[in-house]
Amino acid sequence: MKVLERNFKKGIVKLVPENLDDLWHLYNLIYADDEVYARTTREVKLDQEFGRPQKGKRISLVLGVCVKDVIWDRALNRLRVHGRLVDAPDSVAGAGAFHTLNIAVGESLTVVKEQGWAEHEVERLERASRTETMPIIIISIDDEEYCIAIMRQYGIDVKVDHKIKLSGKLEADKRETELHKAFQNASNALREVWQNTHSSIVVLGLGFVKNQFANYLRDEASDIAREVVEVKSINSSGVAGIHEALRSGVLSGALRHARVVEETEAVEEVLKRLGADRTDVTYGFNEVENADSCGAVQILLVADFTIRSLDDDKRLALEKVMKEVETKGGKIVVVSVEHEAGEKLLALGGIAALLRYPTK
16 A cells, blocks of 8 residues: 555545555445545536536546445455545535545545544554565365465455366276366466466365376476465365365465464454353453453454444444553454454454453
8 A cells, every 4th residue: 555645633644555455455444424535537517508408528536525335346346435525516516416436456545534543544554555465376176176266465365266077086097187187277277367466376285186286387387386385285175275274374374474364363262262161252342341441352353344334333432442452552453354264253243352361
């Protein structure tokens, strides 16, 4: 994220998203009632003193909206920021008119927060501005299917999920030919994904198939093979295998800079303590608020969807708890619901805490 101007006291930040991860950060930084300004197009009314009115003319200009909704349009790789126009001239819109700003990678925008930027929002913005790591491509493959996904800061972006049909093991020659064809298809799909990112590649899989595929890449696609940084064993295939690798820490080496690893480890620790019936963990807003009042919260986990979906009063109450946790030396982990760990946290109400000591 390229930050062009910042004045947190006045609540004003001007920036440029440089990749899809930056759009995800913005999606979780822009709330209802914030003001967002960006270049857009809108039909302008043409003054017609006599005769029939002419059709308006669409022009390019900078407009601002008081945000009502933010939609992450992954199909077109953009944010759609919808709201009431702010200080728009009469020629552009009448009083109370609405407009949607389409925010894409490489286009500047200004975000204004009347109440100022919360500490966790500033931290997220600064983290986005200094993050330079490339996303990781993961292929999970066995003799039944292969899945290719990009591991971004916000989670797993599945690009290909394809089933493999092989003959039985009694037809060894036919099966070998079919497996070679499947490797060829998987390699072509992997190349297509890699050409868009030029990222490092991790190969996951069951048994010997993953090693056979890695050898196939070395023999038939040496340029792709050079990007393979790890070949790891897992017990599941497809998307489930990628989630398993995240939970088990298999990907920690390749993804040591990825936010999703930290989020997954934190959620798994919550579930581990709950499963062991330990008292140094809690979940639910009232329970976490009580633990915060005792100064017991070491790590506070909040689902990004929870922050976005709360009404103003509840969101302010949550942000108050988050600020108090930080003031008392605790850490905030905002967990994306775009991967399995976020879904698990949502099942706990969207908020949980790892405690320094029991509060009961």
